[in-house]
Amino acid sequence: MSASLVPRAWLGIAAALLAGAAQAATDGALAQQCFESVANLYRESWPDGVTDDGSSKVRFDSHYNSQLGKCLYLETVSGRTRSPALDRILPRTRQRLRDVDENRTLGKFDRWDDMAPITCWVQGQECGSAGEWQQLIDPYLQN
Numbered sequence: 001m002s003a004s005l006v007p008r009a010w011l012g013i014a015a016a017l018l019a020g021a022a023q024a025a026t027d028g029a030l031a032q033q034c035f036e037s038v039a040n041l042y043r044e045s046w047p048d049g050v051t052d053d054g055s056s057k058v059r060f061d062s063h064y065n066s067q068l069g070k071c072l073y074l075e076t077v078s079g080r081t082r083s084p085a086l087d088r089i090l091p092r093t094r095q096r097l098r099d100v101d102e103n104r105t106l107g108k109f110d111r112w113d114d115m116a117p118i119t120c121w122v123q124g125q126e127c128g129s130a131g132e133w134q135q136l137i138d139p140y141l142q143n
Helices: 005-045 130-141
Strands: 054-063 070-083 090-100 104-112 119-122
Touching: 005 054, 005 070, 054 130, 070 130, 090 130, 104 130, 119 130
Parallel strands: none
Antiparallel strands: 054 070, 070 090, 090 104, 104 119
16 A cells, blocks of 8 residues: 555544444434433323332333434333233233334233233234244344
């Protein structure tokens, strides 16, 4: 490589690094904005962090997906609830994947104890286990 090409190569590398840093800063700001939006939704929807009777707790996890350019959250409601079918109190987990910007549900998961899910789907694709649910939502939860 000639001496005149070396500085150009360094300039190209420096420009690429600066562009990457600028994108990371933008993504960081969008992730923070997403977190704040989800925190507000959580406070509005679940002011006490539990259901009215206190039997279940809720958690909201915000995710800014830079590839999709979307703010998403995973709502998890867990607790012990009376199963109408079995007429006994069992652990129950419900999750909902939501798109904050479009205010729409992307997927739902609901199961009693360690049984097969009652409801399990993401974007119209059904699933039959907690593992399949996790595989379907993982691409949305990437940063």
